Amino acid sequence: MMISQRGYFIENLRKEQMLQLLAKGKRLDDRGLLDYRPLKIEVGVIEKAEGSAKVSLGDTQVIAGVKVEVDRPFPDTPDKGLLIVNAEVLPLASAYSEPGPPDEDAIELARVVDRGVRESEMIGLEKLVIEPGRYVYAVFVDVNVLNIDGNLFDATSYAVVAALATAKYRKYELTENGELKATDKYEKLPITTVPISITAFRIGDVILLDPNADEETLVEARLTFTFDGRGNLCAAQMGGSKGFSKDQILKIIEIAKLKAEEIGGLLRRQIGYG
Amino acid sequence: MDDKLGKLIDEEGRRVDGRKFNELRPIKIEVGVLKNADGSAYIEHGGNKIVVAIYGPKETHPKFMALPDRAILRCRYHMAPYSTEERKPPQPSRREIELSKVIREALEPAVKLEEFPRTAIDVYIEVLQSDGGSRGAGITAASVALADAGIPMRDLVVGCAAGKVDGQIVLDLNDLEDKEGEADLPVAIMPNIGQITLLQMDGLLTIDEFKKALDLAIEGCRKIHQIQREALYRKYFGTSEAEGK
Numbered sequence: 331m332m333i334s335q336r337g338y339f340i341e342n343l344r345k346e347q348m349l350q351l352l353a354k355g356k357r358l359d360d361r362g363l364l365d366y367r368p369l370k371i372e373v374g375v376i377e378k379a380e381g382s383a384k385v386s387l388g389d390t391q392v393i394a395g396v397k398v399e400v401d402r403p404f405p406d407t408p409d410k411g412l413l414i415v416n417a418e419v420l421p422l423a424s425a426y427s428e429p430g431p432p433d434e435d436a437i438e439l440a441r442v443v444d445r446g447v448r449e450s451e452m453i454g455l456e457k458l459v460i461e462p463g464r465y466v467y468a469v470f471v472d473v474n475v476l477n478i479d480g481n482l483f484d485a486t487s488y489a490v491v492a493a494l495a496t497a498k499y500r501k502y503e504l505t506e507n508g509e510l511k512a513t514d515k516y517e518k519l520p521i522t523t524v525p526i527s528i529t530a531f532r533i534g535d536v537i538l539l540d541p542n543a544d545e546e547t548l549v550e551a552r553l554t555f556t557f558d559g560r561g562n563l564c565a566a567q568m569g570g571s572k573g574f575s576k577d578q579i580l581k582i583i584e585i586a587k588l589k590a591e592e593i594g595g596l597l598r599r600q601i602g603y604g
Numbered sequence: 605m606d607d608k609l610g611k612l613i614d615e616e617g618r619r620v621d622g623r624k625f626n627e628l629r630p631i632k633i634e635v636g637v638l639k640n641a642d643g644s645a646y647i648e649h650g651g652n653k654i655v656v657a658i659y660g661p662k663e664t665h666p667k668f669m670a671l672p673d674r675a676i677l678r679c680r681y682h683m684a685p686y687s688t689e690e691r692k693p694p695q696p697s698r699r700e701i702e703l704s705k706v707i708r709e710a711l712e713p714a715v716k717l718e719e720f721p722r723t724a725i726d727v728y729i730e731v732l733q734s735d736g737g738s739r740g741a742g743i744t745a746a747s748v749a750l751a752d753a754g755i756p757m758r759d760l761v762v763g764c765a766a767g768k769v770d771g772q773i774v775l776d777l778n779d780l781e782d783k784e785g786e787a788d789l790p791v792a793i794m795p796n797i798g799q800i801t802l803l804q805m806d807g808l809l810t811i812d813e814f815k816k817a818l819d820l821a822i823e824g825c826r827k828i829h830q831i832q833r834e835a836l837y838r839k840y841f842g843t844s845e846a847e848g849k
Contacts, residue, residue, distance in 0.1 A: 434705045437698050449806045553803065563814050566789070566805035571712040573794070573801035576818070583811055 345548060352536045357545070363538040364585060366593065371488065371600040373496040381497020381519070383601070385489040388542055389479035394471055394489035398499035398519075400460065400510060401468035411458025412468035415444035417475070417486060424478040424543075442567045443473070443487045443527070446556035449564040450525035453494060457520040460502055465510060467499065469519065480542040483554050483567075487527035488593075492601045495521050523559035524603060526594040528586035530555075532574060537582060539589060553582055557590040612781055613770040620781065625774045628764070628824055629735075633745065633835035635752050643753025645835070647745035650778050651735030656745040658753040661723035675720035679708035681742055683731040703739050710743050710763070710792040710802035716756040725755065736782035737765045743792045743802065748832050752839070759794035760832050761801060764824035766791070766817040768809060773816045775824045789814070791821040795829040 348358060355363055367388030376382035381396035401412055417440035421429045432440070447453070458467040471490050475482060501515040531541050532551045541549060551570035558564040563583075568574065574582070598604050613619055623629070629650030638644035641657035648654075664670035681704045685691050696704075711727065727750070729742040740763025747761040767777045769785040782788055787807025793800050800822075809817065837845045 434701050437701045438705055441698060441702050445806050449808065558808060562808045562810055563805065564808055566803055566814075567706075568800070568803040569706070569709060571709050573710075573713050573799040574803075575798060576800060576822070579800060579803065579818070580815065583814065587811065 341547075344544065348545060348548060349533070352533055352538070352548075355536075357538070359542070363536065364589065366540040366589075367542070369488070369593065369596055369600075371492050371597060373492055373601050379493075380499045381493040381495075383489045383492035383496065385485050385492065387481055387485040387488075387540065389477060390475075390481060390485045390542075391477040392473060392475050392482070392485045392489040394473040394486075394493040396493045396497040397470045397472075398497070399468050399470070400465055400502055403459070403463060403466040408463035409459055410455040411453075411466040413444070413448060413453060413455060413471075414468065415440050415447065415471045415473070415490060417443065417473045419475040419478070419482075423475045427475075427478070438567075438569070439482060439486055440473070442483060442554060442565065443490050445565040445567075446487055446525045446527050447471075447490060447494065450523055450556065450558035452491070452521060452523055452525055452559075454520035454522055460510070461504060465502070465504075467502075469494070469497075469499075478543060480544075480546045481529060481540045483529045483552075484527050484540065484593075487525075487556070488597055491524055491526075492597065494519060495524060495603050496601055521603075524594060524598055525556050525558050525564060526590040526597065527554055527556040527565075528589045528593065529553065530582040530586060532570075532572070532578065537578065537585065539585070553579065555583060555586040555590075557587065557594075559594065611770070612784060613772055613774075617772075619769070619774065621778060625772055626820060626823070628776045628827060629778065631828060631831050633748060633831055635748055635835050635839035641749075641753075643749045643751070643755070645745040645749040645752060647741050647748075649735070649737060649741035649744070650776070651733060652731065652738050652741045653733040654738065654742050654745055655730050655732060656742065656749040657728045657730075658725065658746075658749045658755070659728070660725035660753075661720040661755070662725075664722060664724040669724070670722045673721055674717040675715075675723045675725050677708055677712050677715055677717060677725050677727065679704050679711065679727040679729070679746075681707050681729045681731070681739065683734055683738075687731050687734045706802055706804065707739060707743055707746070711746055711750070711761055713799060713801050714747060714757050714759050714761045714794055715750060716758065719756055725750075734779075736777040736779045736788075737763075737790070739802075740764045740790055740792065744828055744832060748835060751836060759796045760829060761792055761794055762825040762829045762832065763790065763792040763802065764821050764828055765789055766821035766824065768807065768813060768817065773813055773820060775820050787813075787817070789817045789821055791818065791825065793822055793825045795826055
């Protein structure tokens with residue numbers, strides 16, 4: 331149970347305890363500051379989706395589904411397929427989640443995950459063209475948060491990447507008179523790399539990774555770096571209302587780079603990529 | 605347009621608008637431009653033309669949003685339909701909703717919200733004409749408008765981007781450089797405290813390029829900070845900072 335569900339007094343006791351532990355570099359669940367909770371990725375959990383993945387990061391649970399459809403290209407990119415990432419926190423995800431259209435948190439979550447996938451050029455969108463200017467494949471990734479227990483940015487990103495990397499879509503072709511026809515062939519999406527997002531959190535002067543919901547109640551600022559799987563940075567996003575010093579940012583890059591290699595290996599193994 | 609591509613920087617290192625890699629576009633800030641607002645500012649930064657109004661601290665509506673120990677800061681970044689090449693539908697897009705959030709979080713550390721419990725402070729940022737770097741220019745103008753509203757602040761907040769264009773790290777990307785360039789790194793800082801309060805990035809950068817771009821963006825912010833101070837001096841002392849009173 332999250333502390334915010336307990337009374338105000340108990341909540342503050344717990345916060346004080348966590349702060350005292352953090353000052354000694356320790357956490358309530360005995361993890362090191364830079365340790366992730368167990369990451370479990372199951373792919374192909376939804377048969378009707380072209381690709382899907384369920385990710386658990388500790389008690390945070392996220393599910394992503396990929397649907398691929400034929401669509402018209404955007405006028406300014408007639409020779410590229412489409413990629414659309416949407417995220418929603420479902421009302422069943424916590425006592426505080428409510429139904430309704432995505433709020434600013436969900437929109438930010440979706441856009442940051444989208445940026446990582448798009449800017450890393452994970453998917454060769456130029457290969458998802460049936461007829462330039464007329465027919466392209468549109469790849470929709472919808473992510474739902476099922477249970478909130480901290481670090482949604484990373485969990486969501488891993489679910490999206492795992493679902494895309496394992497997706498298979500039905501090929502279409504043009505008949506002689508230019509009509510669109512479905513074939514019986516299925517192909518993997520043109521995946522070029524596996525981007526990995528690592529989010530660092532600041533509580534006072536302490537930098538830690540993968541906080542649970544209790545720890546997140548203490549967080550002052552958040553910084554996500556996404557690496558493109560080839561050693562480059564491809565997206566960054568700061569959040570929270572206290573910011574970072576430049577030295578903290580430079581330290582986080584080094585931490586995130588190493589962590590991205592570790593988590594990237596873990597993720598690729600679990601989805602059988604590369 | 606097409607033959608321009610791949611040639612955003614010429615042999616002499618000049619950019620499409622004639623600037624050097626570390627040069628800002630022209631910036632003009634005016635303070636107190638809207639009579640009704642508690643504080644306001646207008647900024648022209650390159651092709652950006654942005655007006656900002658502050659209302660508050662005032663009673664919070666709806667009431668349940670009020671906090672017992674501090675004011676809430678609300679922020680709306682919005683682009684006028686005529687501000688872009690192609691008409692932008694007036695309802696807030698997902699991009700505008702995200703930017704409203706990160707801009708609010710960039711301003712929040714500078715505002716002494718704890719001095720006004722249970723109230724709300726509204727920041728309205730209206731982009732009348734957009735160019736590259738509108739979120740940074742919006743932040744720059746918003747913090748000047750907050751100061752104009754007489755709201756106690758720890759520091760001003762300044763926004764400026766750096767990025768990568770034609771393989772080079774450059775300061776303050778314009779629209780074309782933003783669209784055709786390899787990477788964009790918008791940053792906001794509190795220049796006296798030295799805290800970085802906004803950082804976003806898209807595109808591809810090596811870690812060394814990232815560090816270089818971050819330094820360049822901070823340098824740009826510090827230059828713009830001087831322009832903010834000048835604008836406030838002019839409004840409140842009728843003279844420039846260098847001339848003294």
